[in-house]
């Protein structure tokens with residue numbers, strides 16, 4: 571069977587939900603500037619769309635992390651492959667992620683970032699798989715809660731493919 575992608579969340583539904591999140595964030599950060607932090611590469615599509623829907627002043631920075639593990643599960647020890655360009659001192663930081671799975675990566679990352687003295691720090695994720703959680707991370711904004719299925723699109727990859735899909739889908743036909 572050829573590898574295909576079945577739509578789980580359509581382009582329209584994804585766009586609508588991101589618009590709602592942007593409106594909520596704009597209300598919550600009224601009178602402030604929000605400093606968005608993108609966790610590369612998966613978070614980049616979501617962060618760009620979200621940033622366009624936020625009406626308070628926005629600044630952005632990017633970081634890239636890779637987690638040490640045995641290939642099938644992350645240990646939660648994260649290596650910072652590309653660090654942020656700017657300090658977080660006194661900023662209202664919103665970390666933007668594609669998906670929270672076990673929570674190991676974010677648990678470690680939030681701890682590292684918190685030590686840099688932001689004024690506040692919150693977490694926004696497009697997708698959440700609560701059934702898979704191993705580490706307890708507080709998520710402030712969630713696009714969609716999804717079941718325990720491996721999804722692609724909107725930044726998420728399967729072997730580096732499918733990040734560019736404008737919807738969330740499930741890969742079918744893989745051995």
Ligand code: IMP
Pocket residue numbers: 612644668669670671672673674675676719720721722726727728
């Ligand atoms: P964790 O929360 O530390 O387990 O790791 C989360 C990371 O694993 C995410 O940032 C993704 O890069 C990757 N990941 C988890 N679930 C999926 C999925 O369903 N599709 C694609 N990548 C995933």
Ligand code: MG
Pocket residue numbers: 609610611612613667668669
């Ligand atoms: Mg990620």
